[in-house]
Amino acid sequence: MATHKTPPIDPLTLEVVDLIGTVVARYHEEYEDAASEHALTGAQARLLSLLSLEPLPMRRLAQKLKCEPSNVTGIVDRLEARGLVERRPDPADRRVKLAAATAEGLRVARSLRESLRFAREPLAGLSREERVVLRGLLTRMLSP
Amino acid sequence: MATHKTPPIDPLTLEVVDLIGTVVARYHEEYEDAASEHALTGAQARLLSLLSLEPLPMRRLAQKLKCEPSNVTGIVDRLEARGLVERRPDPADRRVKLAAATAEGLRVARSLRESLRFAREPLAGLSREERVVLRGLLTRMLSP
DNA sequence: TCTAATACTTCAGTAACTGAAACAACCATG
DNA sequence: CATGGTTGTTTCAGTTACTGAAGTATTAGA
Numbered sequence: 001m002a003t004h005k006t007p008p009i010d011p012l013t014l015e016v017v018d019l020i021g022t023v024v025a026r027y028h029e030e031y032e033d034a035a036s037e038h039a040l041t042g043a044q045a046r047l048l049s050l051l052s053l054e055p056l057p058m059r060r061l062a063q064k065l066k067c068e069p070s071n072v073t074g075i076v077d078r079l080e081a082r083g084l085v086e087r088r089p090d091p092a093d094r095r096v097k098l099a100a101a102t103a104e105g106l107r108v109a110r111s112l113r114e115s116l117r118f119a120r121e122p123l124a125g126l127s128r129e130e131r132v133v134l135r136g137l138l139t140r141m142l143s144p
Numbered sequence: 145m146a147t148h149k150t151p152p153i154d155p156l157t158l159e160v161v162d163l164i165g166t167v168v169a170r171y172h173e174e175y176e177d178a179a180s181e182h183a184l185t186g187a188q189a190r191l192l193s194l195l196s197l198e199p200l201p202m203r204r205l206a207q208k209l210k211c212e213p214s215n216v217t218g219i220v221d222r223l224e225a226r227g228l229v230e231r232r233p234d235p236a237d238r239r240v241k242l243a244a245a246t247a248e249g250l251r252v253a254r255s256l257r258e259s260l261r262f263a264r265e266p267l268a269g270l271s272r273e274e275r276v277v278l279r280g281l282l283t284r285m286l287s288p
Numbered sequence: 289t290c291t292a293a294t295a296c297t298t299c300a301g302t303a304a305c306t307g308a309a310a311c312a313a314c315c316a317t318g
Numbered sequence: 319c320a321t322g323g324t325t326g327t328t329t330c331a332g333t334t335a336c337t338g339a340a341g342t343a344t345t346a347g348a
Contacts, residue, residue, distance in 0.1 A: 041304080073327070073328055095313045097328095201295075296343085309330080310329075316321100316322095
């Protein structure tokens with residue numbers, strides 16, 4: 001009964017996968033909380049964070065957020081209605097609209113970043129050496 | 145200009161936080177993909193996974209999924225319409241409805257679990273010793 | 289028993305999302 | 319330089335997820 005098509009996954013790996021699941025859940029929870037403290041939804045917060053680095057065409061936003069462009073339209077609409085984002089014409093291509101964070105949008109994005117406690121607390125228990133090790137392991141995990 | 149209210153976060157920590165963000169993104173992507181391969185949304189997949197372990201009252205589902213009970217009603221409705229979940233009366237309390245995975249639901253849940261490649265691939269590059277170290281670090285990170 | 293709390297559903301209302309269709313602007317080819 | 323295909327954005331219809339308020343049972347407590 002222990003012989004299946006799927007190779008049996010060893011308990012250690014299962015445990016690590018489970019831990020990663022917990023990290024993911026915690027991360028999301030904190031992110032959503034931080035967003036809603038600023039009266040933003042998760043999707044709005046993600047988009048605004050992207051724009052806080054540089055203005056982007058709608059199409060690139062859709063690529064980065066892995067969704068359809070028609071979806072981005074709505075999210076930007078709502079952020080624009082609140083004065084956090086504005087649409088500018090792209091001088092190089094008149095088809096393109098660049099979404100850009102306004103001054104207020106930048107302020108909110110910064111505040112959002114700072115209230116993301118995940119950056120400080122969960123790593124607080126780790127020493128510098130441990131962080132280096134963790135960085136190495138995660139890097140190898142992510143770059144196949 | 146480098147003196148702010150927020151203590152400056154060192155580059156190493158930022159890097160690790162960024163890596164965690166990438167892990168979270170990758171995890172989510174794979175989870176959604178696996179779900180949609182089974183014609184399930186993410187929320188439906190999460191709920192069905194919970195029920196594949198044991199039947200649960202609607203209220204407990206809402207707690208586990210961190211959402212309102214009225215929301216669970218809809219998700220269970222849709223899963224029930226597809227024959228993956230059924231509602232049973234709780235013999236002990238006639239107010240309660242237990243949601244339970246059907247045989248077909250269990251089958252889908254198992255298949256979903258197996259197609260979650262995240263369990264194998266990203267850890268594939270790590271040796272046993274490294275997994276032990278990773279487990280330790282993640283555990284310390286999560287249990288403050 | 290009468291009342292308050294609990295479990296679930298129903299009903300607006302909003303946001304996120306998809307896919308198709310429309311429109312404008314770009315671009316390449318003949 | 320015309321024209322036809324491609325690209326970037328929006329609009330629209332339709333689905334799901336979600337909240338919060340009200341409504342209906344049922345249970346439990348004074």
